[in-house]
Amino acid sequence: MDDQQHARVSALLRHKPFDGLGREERTLFTRPTPKSAQARMKFLLTRAKGSTKAVAERLGVSRRTVERYRSGAAKTPQKRLQEALMQETESHRQPQVRAQARQRAGTSGGFVISCRAYFGFGPEGTSDAGRVRDLMVAVSPSHASAILAAQESGATDKDLHALVAEAIADAYFRQGGGRRASLEVQFADVEWLDIKF
Template sequence: MTDDDVERAAKSHAKILDGFARAERALFTRPAPKSARAQMKFLRTQEKGSTKSLAERLGISRKTVQRYLSGASTKPNKRLQEALVQETESEWQPQVRAQARQRAASSGGLVISCRAYFGLGPEGTSDAGRVRDITVAVSPSHAAAIIAAREDGATESDLHDAVAEAVADAYFRQGGGGRAGLEVKFADVEWLNITF
């Protein structure tokens, strides 16, 4: 793998994870806390009341955590604000997210929309590689593989490969009908959205 391939895989992986994060946020039945103080309070409960472990989790001092909890500080810097939002949303309504993942893996599947380069066949044919906008319903078995890879902390290329296989099978191979052996190249992901 060249350096360019590694960089493209990292960008694709980030887009896949961002797609999952957006899909999970859409499932929330209540809005996540918005103010820095409310986010700190919520995250402190997740850390079983420990301001020390919360400070370590956010990469700030314990005194800074205490200032936000008391209301003495209200405007976090950009890095802290991003960390608060990310950590709060990753912990918010875990049962809702778990139920959606279970439903997707067992019966519902996922809908993946993306704009990426797909290469299928030799140049000069109708299947030649090009950038395509694709929206496809992914089978529950592929959804289960993608979700399991994400939860197991799969490498960038493994997660990318799982999504590529799911899109290729559902869109280009149509579940194996007639084009089962077709190899599909999936690269240069411009955007990717996932819906449960």
């Protein structure tokens, strides 16, 4: 794969595994996420023990902006701040619920990964040649644990993509062992990817 193709594949893969995990975690929440900018700001301030400085740094705004949204003086954030508020609120929402689901996935439950992507592992002109496939596979707890550990340790999109690719390859393409155990699987051009606990 040349540099131009690699750059194109990297652009297509950007954030797909992280987004898939994030969407699934949001479905686990037992209480609704705050909707208004004021409610989200108050939530973040509660999590930061009232530190406007900490919240301002996380959101990339001034302390005065944090104060204005907390008091209700400002109500409609610009798009960048609105996205940052949503992302920060959801990433700090119900940590115990998230931790329990991650623990279950990493020890006994595993994941179910659904995706539409390019898979290939054989020469052109054969039935094993690369093509776009829709797959839904159950991934072992050991693979789920590795993916979650990598995400928590700050892995890059590329690192996480490699772990997801390996998990799918083991669960779907290398199943049964024998000659298939050493099968090299290509996983690229991810159109969508969902992960269920």
